[in-house]
Amino acid sequence: TGYEVYDFVGAAELLTANAETAGLPAKREVTVRATCEDGTTVEFRAPVRVDTPKEGSYYRHGGILQYVLRGLLDK
Numbered sequence: 001t002g003y004e005v006y007d008f009v010g011a012a013e014l015l016t017a018n019a020e021t022a023g024l025p026a027k028r029e030v031t032v033r034a035t036c037e038d039g040t041t042v043e044f045r046a047p048v049r050v051d052t053p054k055e056g057s058y059y060r061h062g063g064i065l066q067y068v069l070r071g072l073l074d075k
Helices: 011-017 053-060 064-074
Strands: 005-009 029-035 041-047
Touching: 053 064
Parallel strands: none
Antiparallel strands: 005 029, 029 041
């Protein structure tokens, strides 16, 4: 309906557990949990696409905007 809240169960653990490989997870699937306005939930499995070390870095920083802002603040 456009009002669902999505949670990607296990995504953070994939990248954290694989930090030594530049954030590229060996296991590339997570559970997506969609919660509707009325509280009902739907879960399904979805592939994770983190193809480069740079994309893994963006994810660990919370997105590309946060990545860029942190880089600017570090200067």
